[in-house]
Amino acid sequence: MSHVMAGEAATQILKDWNVDHIYGMPGDSINEFVEYLRQEKNEIDFIQVRHEEVGALAASAYAKLTGNIGACLSIGGPGAIHLLNGLYDAKADGAPVLVLAGQVPTTEIGMDAFQEVDLTRLFDDVAVFNQRVPTPDSFPKLLNQAIRSAYTYNGVAVLVLPDNITSHMVKEETEQTSSIYSVPMSRPADSDVKRAVTSIENATRPVILAGNGTKKARQELEKFAEKIKAPIIFTLPSKGVLADTHPYNLGQLGDLGTKPAYHAVQDADILIMIGTSYPYRDYLPESTPAIQIDNNPDVIGKRYPVHIGLAGDTGETLTLLLEEIQTNSNSEFLNHSQREKMKWDRHLEEVVNNSKEPLKAPYVISQLSQVIEDHATVSVDVGNVTVWMARYFPFTHHKFVISSWMATMGCGLPGAIAGKLAYPDRQSIAVCGDGGFSMIMHDFLTALKYELPIMVVILNNSQIAMITSEQEEAGNPSYETNLENMDFALFAEACGGVGYRVDHYKEVSSVFEKASKEVKPVIVDVRIKDEKAQPGHTHQYE
Template sequence: MSTSVAAHVVSSLASVGVTQVWGVVGDALNPFTDAVRLDDRVEWVGVRHEEAAAFAASAQAQLTGRLAVCMGTVGPGSIHLLNGLYDAKKSHAPVLAICGQVPRAEIGTNFFQEVDNDRLFADVAVWTGTLTSPEQLPHLLSQAVDAAVARRGVAVLTVPGDVGGLDGPDEAARFAPPAAPVAAPEEQVARAADILTSGGDVTLLVGCGARDARDQVLRLADTLAAPMVVTLKGKEGLERDNPFQVGQSGLIGNPAAAHALDACDVLVLVGTDFPYRDWYPTGKTVLQLDADASHVGRRTTVDHALVGDAALTLDALLPRLERRDDRKHLDRAVKEFGVWHAAQRRLLDPAHDRSLLGRVRSRFDNPDERIRPEAVAAAVDAAAPDDTIFTSDTGMSTAWLARFVEMRGTRRLVGSYNLGSMADAMPMALGAQALDRTRPVVAFCGDGGLMMLLGDLRTAVTYELPVVLVVFDNASLGMVRLEQEQGGLPRFGTDLDNPDIAAVAVAMGLAARRVEDPAALEEAVAWAFAQDGPVLLDVVTNPDEVAIPPKPTVSQGWGFAIAKSKEVLESR
C-alpha cells in the first residue's frame, strides 16, 4: 500500500527525532496535518498565529540542537512565519518550514493567495525548494533537512496544494550525519600561546559558543588570572559556580564588566559574536576563538584568530600556558562586581524605599509605590527550580532577567537575543514546555509583547502546557520610552492602555492573578509555581524604573533631564 507525499514527509521527519509540528491548518496543509494525525510519533500543535509557531520551533531547535518544524499554508499563512524564522536564522537554529502553495497549474498566474515563496524566504533561508512531483521527494526533503542541520539555519520546503495528497515514492529519504567538531589548526594554537604568555592583563569575553567548553573556559580564566565577561546568551552554562565571571557588558551590563574590558591589555573572545561595537575596548591585543570563520573580526579588529571548536581548541591551548601568580586584575574586577551586585540586591528590600536614600529615590522614580521590576525578577529567581527554562521578551524584561536571574543548576535561557523581536517570550515558552511537560518553564513577558500575540495564551490551555507567564505590566513600551528619553525626547506613543491582563487570562482558561501590592509579590510568585497548569501573573510594575547602563554618558544624562522637563511642561 503506497503512502502519500505528506505521509512520507511526516514519517521521514519522525525518523530524525521530530516530535512536534507547529502551525495553523488549512488547504495545502490538509494532507500534512492528516498525516500527523495518523502518526503517533508526531504531535500537531495548532497555534492561533503562525508567528507563534515559528518562534516555538526556533526555541525548540535552540534548546535541543535538533531539527524543529513549523508549517504555514498558502500565502498569508506562510508569510506569518517569517518573523519567527528570522529569529531562527539569527540564532543559528535548525528549523524546517513546510509552506503551502497554490496548485501547480495556477503557479505564476497571480492566483488567489499566491506568493512566490522562493523569493519571499530567499534572505531568511539557507535552502529553499518547491516540490512539484512525488519523484523529487526523497532528494528535496534530504537537501532541506541536511541544509538546515549542517548550516544551522532555516530550510523552506514549498508544497503545492495538489501535491501533498499524491502517492509518494517507495524510496525513503536519507539524511547525512552532522559534521564532527574540530580544533583550530596547530599553527593558530601555537601563535595564541605565544601572545598569551608574553604578559599583560587578560580579560575574557565569552558567549554561547563556549557553553560546551565550560570546564576549559574556567581553566583558561584561572590560568590567565582573567576576569570573564559573559554575554547574555552565555549566561546559560557559564554563570553558575563561576568565580571569574563579572556579569554582562552592553546596556544590560555593569561597571565591573566595563572596567574589566577597559583595563585589560589582551582581550580574548571565546564563542561570541557580541554585536555592539561601542562596548568593545580599543587599543587592545584581541584574540578570537570561534567555530565560524565568518564571525572573526566583524565586530572589532582581531589580531589573531583561532577557527575551531571551543572545547577542542582550548584543550590544545591550555597545556602551553603557565598559571599566572599576579591576580590583581582579576581580583579587582571580581571585587567591583561583588560590590555592584550587593548594591543591586539592596534595591530589592521593600525597606530600602523607606530609608532616607530610598525615600528620595522613590519620590522621583516611584511616587505611586508600585512594585519594582527588579523585585519581580528576584522573586521569580528565588522560587524557580534549578532546572527551569527561562524565556524573555526583548526590552526591559530582558534587562531585569539578565541582572537578577542566575543560571544556576541546569537552567536554560532562550530568547530573541539576536533578532530582538517583540512578542517572543510566550511562544518560545510554549515550544520549550512542549519538549517536556514536566520541566518548569518561565516566560518574562513585557505587556506590549504579550498583547501582540495574546491569542496564543489559549494554546497553552489547549495543549496543557504548564508555563508560568510573568508579565511586567508597566503600561508602556519601556525600552522604546528609554530610547526616547536618552535622546532628549518626551515619551510619545509608548503608553499602553492595558486591560486587566489577569482577567483576560482567566477568561482564556489560565490560572491568573493580578499583583499590585509589593507586600503580596512573594506569595503570588509561590502560588504561581504551585499551579498544575498554565498560569499568568500580571504584575503592575513601576513604569519609571531605569536600568542604568554601566557607563552612562553626559549626553544620556542631559537627554533624560531634557526629556523629563518636556514631559512635565506638556503635562501641565
Template sequence: MFDKTAGSYVAELLREWKVNHIYGMPGDSINEMMEELRKEESIRFIQVRHEETGALAAAAYSKLTGKIGVCLSIAGPGAVHLLNGLYDAQKDKTPVLAIVGQVNSQLVGTDTFQEIKMESLFEEVAVYNRHVQRAEQLPDMLNQAIRTAYAEKGPAVLIVSGDLFSTKIKHEKPLTSAIFSRPNIRASEEDLQDALKLLNDAKKPVILAGKGAKGGTAEVLALAEKLKAPLIASFPAKGIIPDDHPHNLGQLGKLGTDPAEQAMQETDLLILAGTAFPYRAYLPADVAAIQIDTDPKVIGKYYPVLLGLVGELAPTATWLTAKLTEKEDAFLLTYQQKREQWHDTLQQDMNTETHQLQPQQVIAEVQRILQEDAIVSLDVGSITLWAARYLQLNNQQLVVSAWLGTMGCGLPGAIAGKLAYPDKQVVALLGDGGFSMGMQDFVTAVKYDLPMILVVFNNQKLQLIEHEQQEMGNKSTQVDLANIDFAAFAHACGGEGYTAKNRDELRQALIKAKVSRKPVIIDVFVEDSTPPS
C-alpha cells in the same frame, strides 16, 4: 508500483529525523499533509493560533535543544506570518524547518487565490529555499532541507503545492538519507602555539564568552581559572556562563555591568570565545585579540583580531589550559572586589521597600521560586535590561530573541521550553507590550496542558521605546498602552491568573503558581521606572 503518498514519506522522514512535534495551523494547501500527520502517532501537532507563534516556538525549541524546530503553514497569509520567527532563527543561527503549502501545482503562476511568489518571500531569510516541482522530489528535498538547516545553522524552507502531498509515488532509489554528520573542527597546531605565546605574555587577559560556549562551559571556566582572567558573558550566554562563578563579571554593553565595562577597557589581551560580539563601542580601542570560533567567516568580523583559532571551543580551551603557565591573580582580584561591590549594590536595589513595585523587586521574588534547572523565556523590551542586570542564572537555560530582538518571543519560548523539557519548571518574564503582541496563544498552553508561569511586568507603557525617544531629545510619543486585565484573561482561557500590586501579593501568587498544574499569568503592576543603563 505507486503505493504511498509523498506526504506519508514526509511524515516517515520527519520521524527518522527524530522530530516529535510540529507547530502550525491547518488549512487548504496543507490539509493533505495534515491527514498524513494525523496517522503518524509519534509526531505531535501543536495547533497555534498564529503562525508567527509557531515559527518563534520552533526557533526557541532549536535554541534550547540543538535539534531542528519544525513549523507548518498554508500558502499566502500563513507563509507571511512565519517570517518573523524564521528571521529570529536566522539571526540567532539555529536550525528550523518550515514546510509551507502552495496553491495546487496546476494553478501555480495563474495568480489564483492566496498565491504569492513564495521563493522570493523567503529568499533573504532561508539557508535552503526550494519549491518542490514534482511529488517524487519531495522526500529527497526534505532530507536536503533539514541537512542544510543543521549544517548552516538557519531556517530551511520547503514549498509544496497542496496536491503533491496526496500524490502517490514510488521511491525505490533515494538520493539522500535522514542523517547529518556533524563536523569536528580543530584549530591548527601552529595557531594554537601562537595563541599560547600571546596568553603567556598577557598580564591582564579578559575572556568574552558567547553562546558558542554551550556544551563547553567547564572547559571555558577551566581556561579562565588557569589564566586568572575575568570572564564576561555576552547576553545570549547568560546561564551558559554561570552568574555565580567568581570570575564572571556579568554582561557587557547596554545590558552589562560596570565591572565588565571597566575590565574590558583595561585588558591587554581580549579572548573572544564562541562569540562575534557586534558592539564595537564596548570593546577596547586597540588591543591584541584572539578569537575562537568554528566559523571562519566571523573571525575578525566585528573586531580586528590578531589571531583566529578556527575550531571547537571546548577542545581548544582544553589544549590551551593544559599548556598555559599559571598566572598572577592581582588583576583578577581587583575585579572580583569590584564584582562583589556591584552585586551588593544590586542586592540593595532588590531589597529596598517602595510604595509601588519596582521591576528589580519582581525579579528578586521570581528568583526565590526559580528552580535550579528551570527554563527562563525572556521577552524583548525594558524587561530584557532588568533581567540582564538582576536575574541570576547558573544551571538554568535562557531563551530569548537575541539578535533580531523581536517583541512577543516570550510566550512562544515558554511553550517550546515546556514541550522540550516537560518535567522542568518554565518561567517567562514579559513586558505588557511584548506579551500582548501574541497573547492569544496562551490558550495554546492551556489546550496542551503545559504548566508554566508567565510574569507580566505591567506598567501600561512601551517603556524602553519611551526611554529611547527621550535619549534622542524627543518628546515621548504613542508609548502609553491601554490596560488589559491579564489575570482575567488567563481565567477566560482556562488557565490561572493572579494580580499583584505589592510584594506580599506577588510572593503569594508565585507560591501558588509554582505548584499549579496549569499555565499561570501573574499580572504584576510595576512602577514606570527608568530602565537600567
C-alpha cells in the same frame, strides 16, 4: 519495489530525523500534508497555534534550547507571510528551523490563484535552503536535504509544498538517503595556537568574552579561565553557561551589563573572544590586542580588529590551548575584578531592597527567583524586561532563551511553550513586558489546549518603556508609547487558566508561591512603576 504516498514517505523522513512535534495552523493549501501528520499523531505531535508567528518563534526557541531542529508549517499566502518574524529570529540567532509552507496546486502556479504568493522569493533572504517541491518523487528527497542544510548552516530551511504533491504514489526510496548528520570537529592551525599561547602568557590582564559557542564547552571554558586567571564576561544569549554566582563570572557587557564587566574589558591587555562575534563596538576597547576563537572563519575579525584568529571548534580549541599554555601565577587582576563584582552584587541588593513600594521590577524579579527551580526554562521577552532579568535574576543551571539579535517583542510566551514541550518535567517560565505579551497573548490558549502548565509573569507598566527612554535620550518627548491598561489576570481566567494580579510588594512573594504550584497555565500580572533601565557602567555606588 514498493510504493507509498509522497506524504507518507515525507513523514517517515521527519521521524528519521527525530522531529516529534511541529507548530502550525491547518488550511487549504497544506491540508493534504496535515492529513499525513494526523495519521502519525502518535509519533509527531501537531501543535496548533493561533497565529503562525508564534509557531515560528516557538520552533526557533525549541532549536535554541535543545540544539535540535524546530519545525513549523503554514498555508501559503497569508499564513506563510505570518511566519517571517519568527524565521528571521532563527536566522539571526543561528537556530536550525524547518518550514513547510503550503502552496496552490502545481497546475495553478503563476495564474494568480487565490492566496498565491511567490513563496520562494518571499523566503529567499531568510533561508539557507529554499526550494519548491516540483514533483511527488522529489518531496522526501528534498525534505531530507532541507533538514540536513538547516543543521549544517544553523539556519532556516524552507520547502514550498504545492498541495497536490503529497497524495501521489512514489517509489519507496528513502533508503537512498540518510538521516545521519556528522558534525565536523575542526581545529585551528598549530602556528595560530602557538601565537595565541605566547600572547596569553605575556598578558597580565586577560579577559574572556564568551558567547553562544561556549555552550557545549563549559568545562573547557572553566578550566581555561582558571588556568590563565581571567575573569569571564558573557554575552546575553550565552547567559547561564556558567552560573551568575561563579567566581570567574563578571556578568554581561553592554547596556544591560554590569559595571565590573565594563571596566574589566576597558582595562584588559588582551581580550579573548570565544564563540562570539560581539556586535556592540562601543563597549569594546579601542585597540586592545585580541584573540578570537570561532568555528566560522567568516566572523573572525568581522566586528573587532583581532590580531590572532583561531578557526575551530570551541571545545577542541580550548583543549589545545590548555595543553600548551602555562598556568598563570599572577591573579592580581582577577582578584581585583572579583572584588568589584562583590561590590556590584551588594549594590544590586540595595536596589532590590529600595524597590518595594511603589513596586518596581528588581524586587519582583528577586522574589520570582525564589520559586524558580534550578533547571527551569526561562524565556525572556524583549524590552526593559530584558535588562531587569539579565541584571537581577540569578541564573544558575536554567535554560535561558530570548530573541537576541533580532530582538523581537513577543518572543516570551512562544519560548515558554517550546520549553515545556522540550522539557516537560521542568518548570517553564515566560517573563514579559505588557507590550511584548499583548502582541501574542492569543496563544496563551495554546498552552491551555495542550495542557502546558507554564507561568507567564508580566511586568506591567502600561507603556513601551524602553522606547520611551530611547525617544527621550534623542532629545524628544515621549510620543505614543503609553499602552491601554489591561487586567491580564482576568484575561487568563477568561481563557480558562489561572490569573493573579499583584499591586503591592507585600503580595509578591505569596502570589509567586501559589502560582508556581498551579497545574494549569497561569498569568501573574504585576503592576510596577516605570523606571529607566540605566546601563550598568553608569551606576554610582561605593
